[in-house]
Amino acid sequence: MDPLPEDALELDRQVCFALAVASRGVIGVYRSILEPLGLTHPQYLVMLALWGDAPLRFRELADTLRLDPATLSPIVKRLEQSGLIERAPVEGDERTFALSPTAQGWELRERALAVPPAVIERLGMPVERLMALRDELAEVIAAVDRAGA
Amino acid sequence: MDPLPEDALELDRQVCFALAVASRGVIGVYRSILEPLGLTHPQYLVMLALWGDAPLRFRELADTLRLDPATLSPIVKRLEQSGLIERAPVEGDERTFALSPTAQGWELRERALAVPPAVIERLGMPVERLMALRDELAEVIAAVDRAGA
DNA sequence: GCACAGTCATTTGTGTACAAACGAGTTACG
DNA sequence: CGTAACTCGTTTGTACACAAATGACTGTGC
Numbered sequence: 001m002d003p004l005p006e007d008a009l010e011l012d013r014q015v016c017f018a019l020a021v022a023s024r025g026v027i028g029v030y031r032s033i034l035e036p037l038g039l040t041h042p043q044y045l046v047m048l049a050l051w052g053d054a055p056l057r058f059r060e061l062a063d064t065l066r067l068d069p070a071t072l073s074p075i076v077k078r079l080e081q082s083g084l085i086e087r088a089p090v091e092g093d094e095r096t097f098a099l100s101p102t103a104q105g106w107e108l109r110e111r112a113l114a115v116p117p118a119v120i121e122r123l124g125m126p127v128e129r130l131m132a133l134r135d136e137l138a139e140v141i142a143a144v145d146r147a148g149a
Numbered sequence: 150m151d152p153l154p155e156d157a158l159e160l161d162r163q164v165c166f167a168l169a170v171a172s173r174g175v176i177g178v179y180r181s182i183l184e185p186l187g188l189t190h191p192q193y194l195v196m197l198a199l200w201g202d203a204p205l206r207f208r209e210l211a212d213t214l215r216l217d218p219a220t221l222s223p224i225v226k227r228l229e230q231s232g233l234i235e236r237a238p239v240e241g242d243e244r245t246f247a248l249s250p251t252a253q254g255w256e257l258r259e260r261a262l263a264v265p266p267a268v269i270e271r272l273g274m275p276v277e278r279l280m281a282l283r284d285e286l287a288e289v290i291a292a293v294d295r296a297g298a
Numbered sequence: 299g300c301a302c303a304g305t306c307a308t309t310t311g312t313g314t315a316c317a318a319a320c321g322a323g324t325t326a327c328g
Numbered sequence: 329c330g331t332a333a334c335t336c337g338t339t340t341g342t343a344c345a346c347a348a349a350t351g352a353c354t355g356t357g358c
Contacts, residue, residue, distance in 0.1 A: 018286035023172035025293035137167035144174035
């Protein structure tokens with residue numbers, strides 16, 4: 001029943017490899033679509049988070065995106081420099097700050113509404129398939145979380 | 150039937166986000182397991198490819214891993230400096246070269262046999278689930294390939 | 299033979315991703 | 329109170345990932 005170690009290496013190659021390739025590939029599809037908006041994929045995720053629920057504290061945003069603060073910090077800085085988001089002090093805690101889209105950031109949302117249909121059209125995959133994939137990935141993420149505990 | 154654009158943004162957030170988070174998360178699981186071997190995840194994928202089928206020309210390796218030559222180049226350089234792989238000239242074409250594991254690279258394979266079981270144990274997911282995920286991801290990759298054409 | 303388009307790997311520049319160390323602010327304990 | 333432990337965001341250093349430009353080699357057409 002146990003696969004031979006040799007085969008395990010091969011399967012391992014297929015799974016972890018497929019995950020990395022699929023991730024890079026899909027992000028690549030987003031790249032050409034997001035490029036006219038002046039956003040990278042992580043920057044797009046930040047805007048999605050803030051469009052959905054602003055203001056958010058820096059830490060809350062990092063937790064939502066499951067991104068290391070050290071990674072998020074320069075991304076936030078670039079979005080501020082682009083004039084899409086702005087930081088406001090948080091009353092009672094000088095260490096942190098809250099982030100919200102600027103007026104320009106909200107305007108960008110109108111153009112961003114065209115992104116998901118463009119991606120789906122480009123991928124040519126039915127929406128149900130994507131939702132199934134999302135659920136499958138949610139299990140992987142849950143497994144990773146358990147592993148980290 | 151068509152979801153409202155607002156919902157599309159939300160779903161989009163869930164899917165592209167889940168893919169990125171799952172990819173980073175799984176690679177994170179590998180990180181702690183590969184660290185004692187002195188390998189990063191991309192470096193591990195290079196070694197898997199060469200253990201499975203050496204020698205490989207640089208271009209063949211890049212295609213196999215679906216990695217940009219500009220990305221692969223420094224990875225190969227680091228593995229050479231680590232003494233795990235070596236390059237040999239290709240007769241009849243001065244532009245490229247072939248890569249193979251060194252004796253030390255083959256020795257490392259013995260230790261690497263323990264990696265897949267460790268990952269599976271850490272994730273706590275049944276092997277069948279991982280194979281299903283692999284197949285699901287293969288479809289996504291195929292869709293990305295069609296999109297790129 | 300020989301220009302010339304094509305292929306090959308590398309380099310450069312920008313943008314993540316993460317570990318580790320840091321400095322400023324906050325909380326809790328004695 | 330006051331300091332020790334903790335939390336916060338940032339910085340530094342290393343390693344991908346990709347676009348664009350580069351320089352070296354190859355093959356073709358004339």
